[in-house]
Amino acid sequence: MKHTLKTGLLVNMIMLIMFGVAMTRGSAQGKDIQVKINRFSEWGEIVQNSIEFEHQEKPRLEQGRVLIPLRKISEFLGFTVSYDHKSKKIDLADHAGKKIALTISDKTAMVNNKPVKMDVPAKVVSQLTFVPLRFVSENFDQSVKWDPSTRTVLIDNFTISTPEYLFNQKTLELRKRDLSGQGKHALLGKIEMRVDWVSMDVTKTKHGNDLIVINNNTGAPHIFYNIYTIYVSEKEIIDQSEVHTLFSGQPVISADGEKVVIGDGKTARVYDDQTKMQLHEYDLLRIFQGDKDPSPMDSWEKSYVVVGFGDNYILVRDTFKMLTQMVYLDTLEIVDIYQALLSNEEQEKALQNGRPFGSGDRLTFLEEKDGKLIFNKYYEDGPYIKQKPVEFILGARVPVKSAESVRGNTTGNLNNNGLYAQGGDWIYYSNLADEGKLYKMKADGSVATKITDDTAWYINVVGDEIFYSGKDWNLTKIKTDGSGKTILDTQSYHINVVDDWIYYTRVHMQDGTIYKMKKEDGSSRTQINKDPVSQLVVTEEGIFYSSYYIKLIRINHDGSGKTKLISERSVAEINVIDDWIYFNYNKSLNKIKTDGSQLTEISSDDAREINVAGDWIYYTDSAEYWKKLYQIHVDGSGKEKLSDDKPAYIHLLDNQLYYYDQYTNTMKVIN
Numbered sequence: 001m002k003h004t005l006k007t008g009l010l011v012n013m014i015m016l017i018m019f020g021v022a023m024t025r026g027s028a029q030g031k032d033i034q035v036k037i038n039r040f041s042e043w044g045e046i047v048q049n050s051i052e053f054e055h056q057e058k059p060r061l062e063q064g065r066v067l068i069p070l071r072k073i074s075e076f077l078g079f080t081v082s083y084d085h086k087s088k089k090i091d092l093a094d095h096a097g098k099k100i101a102l103t104i105s106d107k108t109a110m111v112n113n114k115p116v117k118m119d120v121p122a123k124v125v126s127q128l129t130f131v132p133l134r135f136v137s138e139n140f141d142q143s144v145k146w147d148p149s150t151r152t153v154l155i156d157n158f159t160i161s162t163p164e165y166l167f168n169q170k171t172l173e174l175r176k177r178d179l180s181g182q183g184k185h186a187l188l189g190k191i192e193m194r195v196d197w198v199s200m201d202v203t204k205t206k207h208g209n210d211l212i213v214i215n216n217n218t219g220a221p222h223i224f225y226n227i228y229t230i231y232v233s234e235k236e237i238i239d240q241s242e243v244h245t246l247f248s249g250q251p252v253i254s255a256d257g258e259k260v261v262i263g264d265g266k267t268a269r270v271y272d273d274q275t276k277m278q279l280h281e282y283d284l285l286r287i288f289q290g291d292k293d294p295s296p297m298d299s300w301e302k303s304y305v306v307v308g309f310g311d312n313y314i315l316v317r318d319t320f321k322m323l324t325q326m327v328y329l330d331t332l333e334i335v336d337i338y339q340a341l342l343s344n345e346e347q348e349k350a351l352q353n354g355r356p357f358g359s360g361d362r363l364t365f366l367e368e369k370d371g372k373l374i375f376n377k378y379y380e381d382g383p384y385i386k387q388k389p390v391e392f393i394l395g396a397r398v399p400v401k402s403a404e405s406v407r408g409n410t411t412g413n414l415n416n417n418g419l420y421a422q423g424g425d426w427i428y429y430s431n432l433a434d435e436g437k438l439y440k441m442k443a444d445g446s447v448a449t450k451i452t453d454d455t456a457w458y459i460n461v462v463g464d465e466i467f468y469s470g471k472d473w474n475l476t477k478i479k480t481d482g483s484g485k486t487i488l489d490t491q492s493y494h495i496n497v498v499d500d501w502i503y504y505t506r507v508h509m510q511d512g513t514i515y516k517m518k519k520e521d522g523s524s525r526t527q528i529n530k531d532p533v534s535q536l537v538v539t540e541e542g543i544f545y546s547s548y549y550i551k552l553i554r555i556n557h558d559g560s561g562k563t564k565l566i567s568e569r570s571v572a573e574i575n576v577i578d579d580w581i582y583f584n585y586n587k588s589l590n591k592i593k594t595d596g597s598q599l600t601e602i603s604s605d606d607a608r609e610i611n612v613a614g615d616w617i618y619y620t621d622s623a624e625y626w627k628k629l630y631q632i633h634v635d636g637s638g639k640e641k642l643s644d645d646k647p648a649y650i651h652l653l654d655n656q657l658y659y660y661d662q663y664t665n666t667m668k669v670i671n
Contacts, residue, residue: 031151033059033066035133037076039157040169040195051076056126059133059153065120066146066153067130077140077157078532080507083129090122090129094140095513095530096161102131111139112163138183141166162202165212169195174212174230188237191228194218199562206257207274209233215248215562221596222564223356225249227305229262231271238276239269245305245319246356248561252306255368261314265303268314282314287327288334307365308373313394315365315373322360323350326373338363341377341390357597364556371395376557378541383578385594386540387499387557408460408467408497411537412575412611413651418468418495420651420658423461423480427653430456432660432667438468440480443654445669451482458495458504462519467497475504477522488522489515496538501557503538510534514543516557528559537574541594544581546571552583554594565596573610573619582612582634589619591634602636609650609659618642618650618657629659642670 035051051072053059060067070090074081079094088104101110102122109116116139122131133153134144143156158170166175166185172192175185197217202210214228227249231238241264243249252261259279260271270280284304300320307324308315315326315337324337338350338361350361362378366389373392378385409421419430422443431439431450438456441448454470461467461480470476475492478485488502493512496503500519505512511532517525531553534546543555544565552566552574569586576582579594582602589607592599607619608627615634620627629643629650645668647659657670 033061034150034152035059035066035068035072035155036152037155037157046170049076056128060125060130061151063120065135066133067120067123068133070122070129070131073131073133073136077137077142077155078511079140080511080513080532082507090131092136092140094161095532096141097163097530098140098161100136100139104129109135160198160200162200164210165200165202167191167198167200167214169198176232176235186235188230188232189240191230191240193226193228193242197222197564201251203251203253205253205260205273209238209260209273209276211251211253211260213249213251217248217562217564221567223596231260231262233276238271239278241265241269243303243305243319245303246322246358247305247317249305250307250560252309254309254311259309261306261309263304263306263316265301265305265319268306268309268316270309282329284314284316287314287332288316288325290334308368310368310394317360318354321351321354322358323354324361324363324365324375337361337373337375337392340392341375346379357595359595364558364560366558368394384540385579406462406499407538407540408462408495409458410611410613410652411496411539411577412613413653414458414460414494414496414537415535415573415575416609416611416649416651418458418460419456419649419660420653421459421461421466422653423463423466426480428459428461428466428480429658430459432665438466438470438478443656451480452478452485454478454485458493460495460497460502462497465519467495467502467519469493469495469504473509475502486522488517489525494533494536496536498538498540498557503536503543503557505533505536508532511548514545514559528557529555529562535572535574537576539576541576541579544574544576544594546574552581552592554596563596565592565594566599573608575610575612577612580634582610582617584608584610587623589617589632602634603632603639605630605632609648611650611652613652618652620647620650643668 037049041047057069079092082091090102092100099112104124105121107118107121109118118132118135120132137144137155141159141161145154159166159168164177172190174188174191176188178184193216200214202212210232212230216226218224225245225248227243230240239262241262243265258273260273262269266285268282268284269278271278303319304316305319307317312329313326317324326335326337339347354360364376366374371394375390376387377390378387409418421428426440427443428440430436436455437453438451439448440451456468456470459468464480466478468476469492473491474487475489476487491507492504493509494505501516502519503516506515514529514533515527531547534549537544545553549570549572552571554563554565555561573584580591581594582591584607587606588601589603589605590601605621606623608622610619616631618631626646628641629647630641632639646662648662649660651658659668661668
């Protein structure tokens with residue numbers, strides 16, 4: 001009897017345990033899958049973000065693999081997406097140029113044009129495209145972990161990469177990519193740094209080595225740079241260096257491609273790229289010992305960034321004063337390049353402007369060509385900041401000056417989609433009354449003439465040529481008389497024509513990346529930045545853009561000198577006039593200097609369709625249900641309502657204001 005009771009008790013205990021396990025499993029299986037992403041914040045701290053899903057977007061678990069809506073993962077990991085409905089093909093690309101091609105219901109993917117098998121394919125559920133989360137994330141170089149007890153996917157988004165290299169910002173490990181696709185990336189070493197805002201670029205040398213430049217933008221508000229330069233052969237690091245400065249770094253290779261230079265601020269080490277042997281080491285502190293110490297910041301040690309190198313010269317820029325100098329290596333004669341290329345007034349300003357928040361001599365070295373050193377020079381012309389190339393002839397001190405800058409439309413008009421532009425006595429416009437086709441008319445509104453049946457957005461006019469985004473968003477050039485129509489590129493937005501170049505974004509209107517090409521014939525197309533761009537403004541001074549409408553960033557025309565001006569909250573409606581940026585910041589009208597200083601609220605109005613002319617800002621107040629048209633002085637005074645219409649697309653041409661009345665669906669003009 002006792003034995004029977006004990007056995008029954010044991011059976012009951014086992015059943016209770018099994019029931020509890022079943023309950024636990026059932027609870028875990030019934031719980032929604034969570035996706036969390038670990039990443040570095042703008043200030044170098046690790047933060048965790050959880051992806052929020054609507055009911056129909058919830059991740060799915062199939063054959064042990066988590067599938068997630070494509071739109072969600074692309075938003076959080078920042079890659080671009082294009083989808084061909086006919087072939088059901090999905091093309092993904094990250095900022096480093098890595099590409100993944102998926103086809104709905106097909107288990108074979110193409111990763112950088114190589115076939116790779118997947119456990120589960122992409123699929124469409126309730127008109128949403130779901131993709132395998134681990135496959136996509138890991139092939140874009142992010143680490144993925146699955147916690148079955150909580151049904152949580154953890155993605156470590158710490159790695160920045162290029163097609164050849166990966167740098168993990170958490171472990172600080174630099175690896176060379178395994179191009180076989182097996183994921184056995186070779187560890188080259190650790191790059192010791194305190195991570196803040198990091199970017200990495202790789203330049204292939206003449207003899208097949210690589211020169212890696214990692215810029216760590218530090219401080220508040222990101223005004224300092226630590227430049228890490230790593231010279232790499234096929235299997236190992238040849239040399240590396242670090243420099244602390246006030247501007248970003250670039251690779252330094254001689255004009256003939258035979259020599260590579262590594263500088264640590266105090267010395268410059270020159271290597272033969274073919275043999276990978278060090279040829280010379282130059283003591284920069286001794287060569288430039290006549291320079292004064294960079295007071296008033298006593299903690300800043302005198303140092304130099306090498307920006308150029310030739311057979312008989314080294315070109316440097318002081319890390320604090322930001323003045324460009326050159327030394328002839330045979331005679332050790334020092335040439336103050338800034339004195340040769342700047343006027344007396346510009347030199348005085350350069351000497352006063354060398355410090356944090358300053359810009360020094362405003363010279364950017366481009367290349368050595370035909371015995372000349374070619375620079376981009378920023379200079380003041382009345383109230384405007386412009387740029388032009390200047391040349392220093394080696395052995396001489398007289399620069400060859402070039403023509404002043406021209407642009408195809410104002411930044412305010414382009415902020416309003418560039419539907420109107422002026423060229424001479426003519427206005428070129430998108431006729432919304434005729435399906436947005438490209439027209440021209442006299443400034444008084446007479447002689448309206450259709451130029452082409454193309455729809456036209458982002459219109460730019462330079463001389464007798466018009467540039468615009470036309471049918472299917474093709475970047476198009478046409479003569480003002482309608483002849484010579486040429487398509488220069490596809491899927492092109494935010495077009496800015498400045499000097500000899502066309503700047504624009506490609507593939508997507510709201511998150512495309514920045515490209516430029518020659519205005520003359522569309523040649524030299526170059527991707528100059530890999531950030532997703534929501535809005536693009538190009539001036540003579542540089543390139544300004546918002547990324548995901550939450551950052552305001554400035555770079556040089558070649559993509560260098562990346563500086564974050566605003567790093568949080570919403571940024572939209574960018575206008576750049578002289579040295580001020582006018583924009584909507586967190587649903588209010590603000591302005592900030594182009595160097596990132598003097599952020600000022602002009603009005604609490606939620607200003608949209610912003611356009612600036614002279615001392616006046618024109619906008620609509622989005623806080624009102626029926627938006628009205630207002631003007632306000634740039635200092636915040638004199639606010640006045642101009643119209644009770646519901647306006648959009650505000651354009652300014654000479655003394656006339658054009659806007660689209662959404663009540664009547666017509667364009668109107670105010671003189």
